[in-house]
Every structure is written in structure tokens, then in C-alpha cells.
Amino acid sequence: MHDDLLARAKAWLAEDPDADTRAELAALIDAEDHAELTARFSGTLQFGTAGLRGELGAGPLRMNRSVVIRAAAGLAAYLKAQGHPDGLVVIGYDARHKSEDFARDTAAVMTGAGLRAAVLPRPLPTPVLAFAIRHLGAVAGVEVTASHNPPRDNGYKVYLGDGSQIVPPADAGIAAEIAAVRSLDDVPRPTTGWQTLDDSVLDAYLARTDAVLSADSPRTARTVYTAMHGVGRDTLLAAFARAGFPEPVLVTEQAEPDPDFPTVAFPNPEEPGAMDLAFAKARETEPDLVIANDPDADRCAVAVPAGGDWRMLRGDEVGALLAAHLVTRGARGTFAESIVSSSLLGRIAGKAGLPYEETLTGFKWIARVEGLRYGYEEALGYCVDPEGVRDKDGITAALLITELASALKEEGRTLLDLLDDLAVEHGLHATDQLSVRVEDLSVIAAAMHRLREQPPTRLAGLPVTDAEDLTRGTDTLPPTDGLRYTLDGARVIVRPSGTEPKLKCYLEVVVPVAGHSGLPEARAKADELLTALKRDLSAAAGI
Numbered sequence: 001m002h003d004d005l006l007a008r009a010k011a012w013l014a015e016d017p018d019a020d021t022r023a024e025l026a027a028l029i030d031a032e033d034h035a036e037l038t039a040r041f042s043g044t045l046q047f048g049t050a051g052l053r054g055e056l057g058a059g060p061l062r063m064n065r066s067v068v069i070r071a072a073a074g075l076a077a078y079l080k081a082q083g084h085p086d087g088l089v090v091i092g093y094d095a096r097h098k099s100e101d102f103a104r105d106t107a108a109v110m111t112g113a114g115l116r117a118a119v120l121p122r123p124l125p126t127p128v129l130a131f132a133i134r135h136l137g138a139v140a141g142v143e144v145t146a147s148h149n150p151p152r153d154n155g156y157k158v159y160l161g162d163g164s165q166i167v168p169p170a171d172a173g174i175a176a177e178i179a180a181v182r183s184l185d186d187v188p189r190p191t192t193g194w195q196t197l198d199d200s201v202l203d204a205y206l207a208r209t210d211a212v213l214s215a216d217s218p219r220t221a222r223t224v225y226t227a228m229h230g231v232g233r234d235t236l237l238a239a240f241a242r243a244g245f246p247e248p249v250l251v252t253e254q255a256e257p258d259p260d261f262p263t264v265a266f267p268n269p270e271e272p273g274a275m276d277l278a279f280a281k282a283r284e285t286e287p288d289l290v291i292a293n294d295p296d297a298d299r300c301a302v303a304v305p306a307g308g309d310w311r312m313l314r315g316d317e318v319g320a321l322l323a324a325h326l327v328t329r330g331a332r333g334t335f336a337e338s339i340v341s342s343s344l345l346g347r348i349a350g351k352a353g354l355p356y357e358e359t360l361t362g363f364k365w366i367a368r369v370e371g372l373r374y375g376y377e378e379a380l381g382y383c384v385d386p387e388g389v390r391d392k393d394g395i396t397a398a399l400l401i402t403e404l405a406s407a408l409k410e411e412g413r414t415l416l417d418l419l420d421d422l423a424v425e426h427g428l429h430a431t432d433q434l435s436v437r438v439e440d441l442s443v444i445a446a447a448m449h450r451l452r453e454q455p456p457t458r459l460a461g462l463p464v465t466d467a468e469d470l471t472r473g474t475d476t477l478p479p480t481d482g483l484r485y486t487l488d489g490a491r492v493i494v495r496p497s498g499t500e501p502k503l504k505c506y507l508e509v510v511v512p513v514a515g516h517s518g519l520p521e522a523r524a525k526a527d528e529l530l531t532a533l534k535r536d537l538s539a540a541a542g543i
Contacts, residue, residue: 002034006032009029010029012041015183015185016064021062024057025058045067047171048498049167049168050499052156053156053499063102063153065098065102068105068144069187070178071156072142073178074177076113078170078177080115082139084139086114087139088137088139089142090129090138091143092128092129093119094143094231097259099144106142108190108191117193117194120201121198121202123257126147127298127392130143130164130390130393131208132197138161143159148294148296151259151260155499158174162390164363164390166364206239209239211385213399221403222246222249223287223291224285225237225248225290226251226275226278226281228292228294229254229261229267230267230296231297236248236394236395239396240399240402243399243403245402249287263277269294269380270315270379278292286305291402293395300380300395300397300401313415316341316344318380318382319377320348320422321404322374322376322404332373334372335348335373336358336369337375338358339361339477340361341378342378357369361480361482372386377392382397401415420519423522427510428510428511429508429509430508430511430527430529431508432530433504434505435504436543437500438503444502447503447542447543448481460535460536466484468483469483470495482494483495489529490507490508490509490533494537503543505541509526509533511529
């Protein structure tokens with residue numbers, strides 16, 4: 001086995017086009033570092049509906065140029081088999097380590113396969129790439145990004161010509177073509193022949209951002225903005241300037257793209273500490289709200305002044321606020337969300353007489369809803385202009401929430417006042433998450449197995465009225481690895497994360513509210529129930 005491992009590593013080394021990973025792998029081979037070689041060569045990174053995502057490094061279980069070239073060759077073969085022998089593939093990338101190399105390799109492989117390739121001019125937000133696919137009439141798009149993963153990761157996200165991310169069976173079809181690539185020597189990679197786009201695509205995207213706002217809306221809300229060391233700053237500032245909002249005050253320490261993300265442990269606005277610098281800037285400048293993008297700017301976080309300090313709104317709260325704003329503006333069409341998001345959206349849509357749909361987790365599903373007008377997911381993802389971007393978009397979401405804050409400001413009100421109104425109208429919908437990050441993935445499998453074998457009958461003192469194993473699918477949902485428990489006045493969903501080594505449990509409680517005076521008591525009750533749900537669920541799952 002040891003000899004076989006070394007032989008595979010040496011064969012990989014002989015093909016590796018990247019000096020950095022060649023040096024890294026050569027050192028491991030020379031040291032005969034069996035454990036580290038096993039960690040890199042005991043399989044291959046699996047291409048799925050999230051594309052590829054993993055730690056940078058040498059070997060088939062890491063993200064590197066060899067893996068990306070194979071993925072691009074597989075995608076090219078799939079597109080040709082689907083009847084697009086000379087279709088256009090548009091490629092975007094973020095500012096992470098190796099992102100530009102992976103984008104260039106993808107362009108070279110597409111060109112070598114007879115397809116046409118166009119690369120965005122520089123690191124830009126993921127929504128610009130999602131927009132460019134339909135704007136340019138491409139048959140597919142690739143975004144090189146690991147979104148809000150740790151600095152050592154990178155990823156490869158694939159969209160088809162409808163402008164939304166791949167779903168089954170396309171993922172399996174592409175994966176089969178990737179597996180069929182025998183040697184990198186079989187993959188032609190010319191050094192020229194693709195197009196590097198100019199700013200006209202970005203200009204067209206920015207022109208569409210104007211359309212998410214009402215022509216005569218107030219534009220007075222003042223913001224503090226952080227790009228979280230990612231690629232959002234310039235695009236967001238340009239969009240805000242076009243809209244006529246006050247220029248956002250930047251969190252300068254996080255304004256420049258930096259693949260090392262020096263000020264944050266995890267470059268995700270939801271992670272503890274990630275917003276500390278933004279809150280410090282807000283205490284200093286007293287804006288109306290804080291806006292944060294994640295590194296590839298497809299997510300948007302919002303924080304507001306509350307009780308003398310700053311409070312980050314949950315994704316479900318922003319999701320409800322944007323929905324209420326769109327209803328007030330007379331939006332028509334379907335409102336959609338994933339099953340792990342708050343059921344409040346369904347109540348808002350229902351009261352407005354609008355169609356409502358629930359999908360599996362991920363914008364690849366939300367974006368496919370027929371007649372979609374607005375979609376959101378609790379993980380800070382919002383699609384407010386589905387005609388332009390069939391994916392989550394942290395730039396247009398930031399514009400829309402700032403428009404809403406401006407309209408409320410003119411009335412002497414805030415986003416929190418509107419949330420109170422929604423709670424009184426529809427019941428207080430309070431959500432929380434129990435998220436367990438693991439080193440060993442078998443911990444997640446064991447927890448799911450335990451819950452399937454011994455489903456809880458009561459949680460937080462509430463009887464479980466329905467326990468669904470979502471691997472079987474439902475009337476409205478295709479099968480997925482997850483469990484859903486319906487309780488009297490509460491809901492729990494448990495699922496393994498698709499992009500990180502985490503078990504995620506999504507909790508929601510709904511507490512009726514008699515009027516505004518009953519809100520403090522309802523909030524206290526909701527907090528108590530969520531705490532008890534977390535405790536009882538942890539015990540039931542053995543985590």
C-alpha cells in the first residue's frame with residue numbers, strides 16, 4: 001500500500017503544472033510523509049451541486065491547478081455532449097490565493113476544447129458573473145471562489161446557461177466526464193485564444209441595480225460598509241453612488257481584497273468577531289445601519305442600532321423586511337425560500353395574496369422557482385432581481401435594505417419598528433441555529449443515524465407532531481439528507497452542511513402576540529423555547 005501511495009503521488013507530481021504545489025508535493029514524497037500523502041491521495045475531491053470546494057494544496061483531495069484543469073475538461077466535455085460544441089463559457093473569480101490561475105486555466109481548457117471563453121476583467125462579485133451568463137448568452141459560467149470559507153480554501157462554482165447553479169442530474173453528468181479525464185497531457189491548453197472582457201459587463205450589471213429601487217424613493221439612510229477583505233467594495237460603492245445614497249463609510253481595515261483575511265478568523269459576517277471592526281466604526285460615526293458583504297459579495301449582512309449598541313439582524317429578519325418592503329411597493333410574482341428559512345415569509349406572501357414556494361437548501365433551487373419575484377435563505381442570501389441575477393446578490397440586497405431604511409427614516413421609524421409590526425401582525429417568528437463544526441465527518445453521520453433510529457418525541461416540552469426523513473422526499477421536495485420535526489408552535493430541521501464540515505440544526509418558534517405591549521413577554525418566551533430546543537436536540541443527537 002505504501003509503495004502504491006508513493007507511486008500515485010509521483011505520477012501526480014509528474015503532471016502538476018504549478019511550481020508551488022510541485023515543490024510542496026516533492027517535499028512530502030522526499031520525507032515519505034505517509035499520513036499527509038494519505039490525506040491527499042486517498043480519494044478525489046467530489047464534484048457536486050456546490051461544484052468543488054476544499055483546502056488549497058497538492059493532490060487529488062485538495063484544490064489546485066491539476067484538479068481545476070480536470071474539472072474544466074469535464075465541464076467542456078459535458079457541454080459539448082449537451083449540444084454546445086462552440087458555446088460561450090464566461091468565467092469570474094474572487095481575490096483568493098490561486099483564483100486568477102484557476103480562472104485562466106479554465107479559459108485555456110475551454111478554448112482548447114473548441115468552446116469560446118470570456119474572463120471577467122478582474123476579481124469581481126459572484127453576482128456579476130451570474131448576471132454576465134445571461135447577459136452574454138453563455139451556455140455556462142464558472143466562478144472561482146470559496147465564498148466565506150477560511151483563507152486556506154478555494155472553490156469552483158458552475159452555472160448553466162439559464163444563469164442558475166447546477167442541480168442534479170447535471171452535477172453527476174459533469175462528475176462522470178471529469179472522472180473520464182485520464183491524463184492532463186490529454187487536455188489541450190493553448191496559451192491564448194480567449195477573451196478578457198472589459199468593464200461593459202460590469203456597467204450593464206450596475207445599470208440593472210438601479211432597477212431594484214423605486215424611482216422616487218428617499219435615499220437618506222447613512223451606512224457603514226465592510227467588504228470583509230473581499231471583492232465587494234468597488235461594485236457596492238458604484239451602485240450606491242448611482243442610486244444617490246450617502247457614500248458608505250468604509251471599514252478601512254477590511255476594505256482591500258486580501259486572501260489572508262488578516263482581521264477575521266472566518267470571513268463570514270455570521271461568525272463571532274467578524275463584525276467587530278464594523279461595529280467599532282459604527283459607534284464612532286453613528287450611521288443608520290451597517291452593511292457587510294461576505295468575500296465574494298453574494299451575501300449581505302445588516303446590523304442596526306439597538307439598546308445603546310449594535311445588533312446584527314438574522315438572515316430571517318432581513319428576509320422578512322425585504323419581503324414586506326416589496327409587498328408595500330406592489331411586487332407581483334412568487335416569493336420563495338428554502339425549507340431551513342423562517343415560515344414568516346409564507347405568512348407575508350399569503351396575506352398579500354402572492355404565490356409562495358419552499359425549496360431545498362441553496363439558491364440553485366430557489367432560483368429555479370417558476371415566476372420567482374423574490375427569494376431568500378437564512379444564511380444571508382437574497383435574490384431581489386431574479387430577472388437580472390438568478391442567484392443571491394449581496395449588492396442589490398444592500399441597495400434594497402438601505403432604501404427601506406431610508407423610507408422608514410423619513411417616517412421617524414427604524415427597521416426594528418417594522419420587525420415589531422410584522423411580529424404583531426403574523427406572530428413572533430424567532431429563529432436560531434445549533435451548528436456543530438467537526439474535525440471528523442463520522443460524528444455527523446453518527447448524529448444523523450441516532451436521530452433516525454430514535455427520533456425525539458418531545459423537544460422543549462413540546463410534542464413532536466410530525467417527524468419527516470427528507471431522504472425519502474416529500475410531495476413538494478426532492479430527496480435530501482435531512483430531518484424535519486414539526487412541533488406545536490415550533491419547527492426543527494437537521495442537516496449536514498453541503499460546503500463545510502458542520503452539522504446544522506435550524507430552529508424556529510412562533511409565539512402569538514396580542515399587541516405591541518405583548519412583545520417583550522413574547523420575546524422572553526421565544527428565547528426560553530429556543531434555548532430548550534437547543535439543549536434537548538443536542539441530547540437527542542448526542543452532540
